[in-house]
Amino acid sequence: MGEAEKKQSGNIISDETIAYVGILAKLELSQEEREQAKKDMKEMLDYIDKLNELDTAGIEPMSHVFPVNNVFREDVVSNGDNRESMLKNAPEVKDGSYLAPKTVE
Amino acid sequence: MSREYETVIGLEVHVELATKSKIFCGCSTAFGGAPNTHTCPVCTGMPGSLPVLNKQVVEYAMAVGLAANCSIARYCKFDRKNYFYPDNPQNYQISQLYLPICRDGGVEIETSAGKKIVGIHEIHMEEDAGKLIHDEWGDCSLVDYNRSGVPLIEIVSEPDMRSAEEVIAYLEKLRMMIQYLGASDCKLNEGSMRADVNLSVREVGEKAFGTRTEMKNLNSFKAIARAIENERNRQIDLLEEGKKVIQETRRWDDVKEYSYAMRSKEDAQDYRYFPEPDLVPLAISEEWIEAVKSRQPEFQTEKMERYKREYGLPDYDAQIITGSKCLADFFEAAAELCKKPKKVSNWLMGETMRLLKEQEMELEDIPFSPENLAKLIELTEEGSINGTVAKEVFEKIFAEDVNPVSYVEEQGLKTVSDAGELRRVIEQVIQDNPKSVTDYRNGKEKAVGFLVGQTMKAMKGKANPGMVNQILKELL
Amino acid sequence: MKEIRTLTALQLAEKIKQKEISVAEAVQAALDQIGSVEAKINSYVTLDEEGAFRQAADVQKKIDSGELTGPLAGVPAAIKDNLCMEGLPATCSSKILENFVPPYTAEAVSNLKKAGAVILGKTNMDEFAMGSTTETSAFGITRNPWNLEHVPGGSSGGSCAAVAAEECFYALGSDTGGSIRQPSSFCGVTGMKPTYGTVSRYGLIAYGSSLDQIGPVAKDVADCAAILEAIASYDSKDSTSLNREDTDFTSALIDDVKGMKIGIPRDYLGEGLEPEVKSSILAAAKALEEKGAFVEEFDLSLVEYAIPAYYVIACAEASSNLARFDGIKYGYRSREFEGLHQMYKKSRSEGFGPEVKRRIMLGSFVLSSGYYDAYYLKALRTKALIKQAFDRAFETYDIILGPAAPTTAPEIGKSLSDPLKMYLGDIYTVSVNLAGLPAMTLPCGLDEKGLPIGLQLIGDCFQEKKILKAAYAYEQTGEWKRCKRQEAGA
Numbered sequence A: 001m002g003e004a005e006k007k008q009s010g011n012i013i014s015d016e017t018i019a020y021v022g023i024l025a026k027l028e029l030s031q032e033e034r035e036q037a038k039k040d041m042k043e044m045l046d047y048i049d050k051l052n053e054l055d056t057a058g059i060e061p062m063s064h065v066f067p068v069n070n071v072f073r074e075d076v077v078s079n080g081d082n083r084e085s086m087l088k089n090a091p092e093v094k095d096g097s098y099l100a101p102k103t104v105e
Numbered sequence B: 001m002s003r004e005y006e007t008v009i010g011l012e013v014h015v016e017l018a019t020k021s022k023i024f025c026g027c028s029t030a031f032g033g034a035p036n037t038h039t040c041p042v043c044t045g046m047p048g049s050l051p052v053l054n055k056q057v058v059e060y061a062m063a064v065g066l067a068a069n070c071s072i073a074r075y076c077k078f079d080r081k082n083y084f085y086p087d088n089p090q091n092y093q094i095s096q097l098y099l100p101i102c103r104d105g106g107v108e109i110e111t112s113a114g115k116k117i118v119g120i121h122e123i124h125m126e127e128d129a130g131k132l133i134h135d136e137w138g139d140c141s142l143v144d145y146n147r148s149g150v151p152l153i154e155i156v157s158e159p160d161m162r163s164a165e166e167v168i169a170y171l172e173k174l175r176m177m178i179q180y181l182g183a184s185d186c187k188l189n190e191g192s193m194r195a196d197v198n199l200s201v202r203e204v205g206e207k208a209f210g211t212r213t214e215m216k217n218l219n220s221f222k223a224i225a226r227a228i229e230n231e232r233n234r235q236i237d238l239l240e241e242g243k244k245v246i247q248e249t250r251r252w253d254d255v256k257e258y259s260y261a262m263r264s265k266e267d268a269q270d271y272r273y274f275p276e277p278d279l280v281p282l283a284i285s286e287e288w289i290e291a292v293k294s295r296q297p298e299f300q301t302e303k304m305e306r307y308k309r310e311y312g313l314p315d316y317d318a319q320i321i322t323g324s325k326c327l328a329d330f331f332e333a334a335a336e337l338c339k340k341p342k343k344v345s346n347w348l349m350g351e352t353m354r355l356l357k358e359q360e361m362e363l364e365d366i367p368f369s370p371e372n373l374a375k376l377i378e379l380t381e382e383g384s385i386n387g388t389v390a391k392e393v394f395e396k397i398f399a400e401d402v403n404p405v406s407y408v409e410e411q412g413l414k415t416v417s418d419a420g421e422l423r424r425v426i427e428q429v430i431q432d433n434p435k436s437v438t439d440y441r442n443g444k445e446k447a448v449g450f451l452v453g454q455t456m457k458a459m460k461g462k463a464n465p466g467m468v469n470q471i472l473k474e475l476l
Numbered sequence C: 001m002k003e004i005r006t007l008t009a010l011q012l013a014e015k016i017k018q019k020e021i022s023v024a025e026a027v028q029a030a031l032d033q034i035g036s037v038e039a040k041i042n043s044y045v046t047l048d049e050e051g052a053f054r055q056a057a058d059v060q061k062k063i064d065s066g067e068l069t070g071p072l073a074g075v076p077a078a079i080k081d082n083l084c085m086e087g088l089p090a091t092c093s094s095k096i097l098e099n100f101v102p103p104y105t106a107e108a109v110s111n112l113k114k115a116g117a118v119i120l121g122k123t124n125m126d127e128f129a130m131g132s133t134t135e136t137s138a139f140g141i142t143r144n145p146w147n148l149e150h151v152p153g154g155s156s157g158g159s160c161a162a163v164a165a166e167e168c169f170y171a172l173g174s175d176t177g178g179s180i181r182q183p184s185s186f187c188g189v190t191g192m193k194p195t196y197g198t199v200s201r202y203g204l205i206a207y208g209s210s211l212d213q214i215g216p217v218a219k220d221v222a223d224c225a226a227i228l229e230a231i232a233s234y235d236s237k238d239s240t241s242l243n244r245e246d247t248d249f250t251s252a253l254i255d256d257v258k259g260m261k262i263g264i265p266r267d268y269l270g271e272g273l274e275p276e277v278k279s280s281i282l283a284a285a286k287a288l289e290e291k292g293a294f295v296e297e298f299d300l301s302l303v304e305y306a307i308p309a310y311y312v313i314a315c316a317e318a319s320s321n322l323a324r325f326d327g328i329k330y331g332y333r334s335r336e337f338e339g340l341h342q343m344y345k346k347s348r349s350e351g352f353g354p355e356v357k358r359r360i361m362l363g364s365f366v367l368s369s370g371y372y373d374a375y376y377l378k379a380l381r382t383k384a385l386i387k388q389a390f391d392r393a394f395e396t397y398d399i400i401l402g403p404a405a406p407t408t409a410p411e412i413g414k415s416l417s418d419p420l421k422m423y424l425g426d427i428y429t430v431s432v433n434l435a436g437l438p439a440m441t442l443p444c445g446l447d448e449k450g451l452p453i454g455l456q457l458i459g460d461c462f463q464e465k466k467i468l469k470a471a472y473a474y475e476q477t478g479e480w481k482r483c484k485r486q487e488a489g490a
């Protein structure tokens, strides 16, 4: 456990980091949630830092587990007009379009 | 204020590919269409939907890459670019960052400063976003995903350009090349070709690059030229005032002719790219590359040589005609029909270009068929109509794509070659213009011109000019 | 006759085929059981009684006409609520998708319907499959049918509880880091996660796309094999779908493990493993050994790195996959907001629960500028090493045997307060997803509280049949019989 003490501080997650990640993730956390998030993220990152024990030099990052390549579809129009079934779930619709809060300032 | 500055420009050009279906789903890419009528779970980002790559997109990207002298990656992948915006239904764009399909190419451009190569850093494949329409009444935006998932290639140049002229030359070169390939129609006004301009300035002689800005929303060559000029001046002014250029994205407003920063604390510009897990990588074989190579069309240089050789066109004509794939295709079709290539070329380079320009239309928008131009040429060649009438008929063809044969017939525009009728009219002209007759007889050769003109006028332009001359001289 | 609800899926289908039981009677039996226990257990998010009888009539007609002859024809089933079925809500047990009714059906569900399944409804789960207890559901917790004070596990807790409580004859779940195997273990049912790419993910609402697989939750090994056979298919709508020709999984139901080489990772038996679980697992291994299998312990290695690698990859993918829930195209939109970005933030913050937000935050962070290499790429490299470790193991062993979870089902309310500790419970399951391997859990005992213990069998890629064979042989020993469950309060 000497190791744990040495690394006691570990990652420090600042308010700025939480705010920044909130912007990226489009999440608005309450003060309480932010404090919790700082604690949770620190704990997880400290734990994830365990990966640094592993020597992964020269190891190719594996994004796809099987060496399957070249899966294609032919250039054929196979869909007709699905508008109604697509729009059915939209919170707000106008003139056959999805309604969003205005995007230009 | 006497410092001299150099402008350094790199371009990110987005080109919508001419596939029938979208990049990851079977929806149509057709332009227009009522909002959201070309959508499905995939291109509206419904949960549980998955992308499947359109093979034609890869082939077009390879074809453009080869034409731009790029090396084609033997192994490439798609990545997700994460950012929130309503035109992007998944709130990530499937694109390529780490392993794009084409790299390290270049195209040659020619400007008043001479020839030079503009390097191509990379070409990657990605999906287009939907369209947002601002609704003034509702103070909201309407989202249409018909364009969402239309395939794009993004051609990223090296920062090799130094002027708006070079930029335009580069874009024209790319456009011509891509149109030759049939990979896109490259219409700036419809957005099938779009350019983002990365620009910085530095003092002449300086090695290091200055801080650059990225300018978006440029949808015509004119706008690009104006925006470059404007941004160059803006940056120089900042530097002259001892201020710094901020690295940022700016939006060009072509009406107000100025750009403004698109900055918001909500846009962190941190795209968190990572490999797209829903698509498998591409392994591109030598054979595949060869197959695409073997299907590459004849490009401008070869076509130009052939036009000179086969059609006997002069240098100048061949260069202009082959400068646009559409024009060249049109030329070949019309020449094939009437077997009078030089006449076709004359009509295209003369009247056609004049009217296009007058009506602010692009070469791609030639509004009439090669058949009707060929017929018009035949009519003039066989002497059925004279040059004046031909111009008049041509305007009608340009406006309504009329069949000149029936039009000439219906409007009674056929040249009168009936010697009897001509003789009667000319006798009357001679009788009415005794002074000119006297002048002519007194050796004023020019007076005959006036009499020809009067005859044509009396004939409403439909007289066969050769015959008019001949009969006049006879009677005089 | 035995009560209908206690039959396995294959037994019931046979009786339907023999016209001893009608499809409608089977549906009624399931609904009766739901009527009597659902109030306590809460396995379902959506029940479709009317639709079930409609499907039953249709399926019955096809059976009678000889059009449907498969081994599952007419059997009522439930599907996890992250699988889309046209016309039924697909909520992922999240407020953000409360009203979402997909206009399409997941390929796995279509395949089931082709096999003659009658879908009773959608089962509860951890919100967006993020959790190990089904306590993160926005629609109430699911309770373990063996003991209502305990969780059923997760995230496919609703599917596993429904099968255990006989509220359906089988169910579909999804497994991103153990989400079929761990709740199967906690609920004393048999669940399987196939090789990545075996079952199409089309119509599965993604959590971690590179890890997610759909699989069966059933009463026994034979049912599992038959269901997997029905849902496995090459699907051109899923680019990661594999074109396999060896999906005749029921052919592996042979009671013969002579000469089979079984390895037990020593690293699976160490600290943290409850002694009762350990002894049950070792007893199961012994039973297989007695049937002629060769069993030995070995060092798999890297086991402790699987969880950190898994959480980096799964959360990163989830942060991106869940970005689409933004209040514009479908799902929850906050009532009050000013401007676009606030609409996004409020809709998502009000729509997602705490565990989902926690993982989205972590996932966004590890992908953000400056951290991608250190976290995400490091995790992908670790994944490659873990895959190599399995490859090495499978050079020697036909299958790997171990526990599905270190403990039996924890008590309700004890897990969520310490997320990291909860994540550590995934230690035996997540590496299988990282390596894309098939694995199965089946019951192998009870602890002293009377809670089920699960045995996990892991195979090399495409070696589902070896797993099924060993599982079937073990099941045949009768060492531990299913259905010993005392009706929990029912």
Ligand SMILES: [Mg+2]
Pocket (backbone or CB within 6 Å): B095, B126, B154
């Ligand atoms: Mg781009």
Ligand SMILES: [Zn+2]
Pocket (backbone or CB within 6 Å): A079, B022, B025, B026, B027, B038, B039, B040, B041, B042, B043, B044, B149
């Ligand atoms: Zn679509």
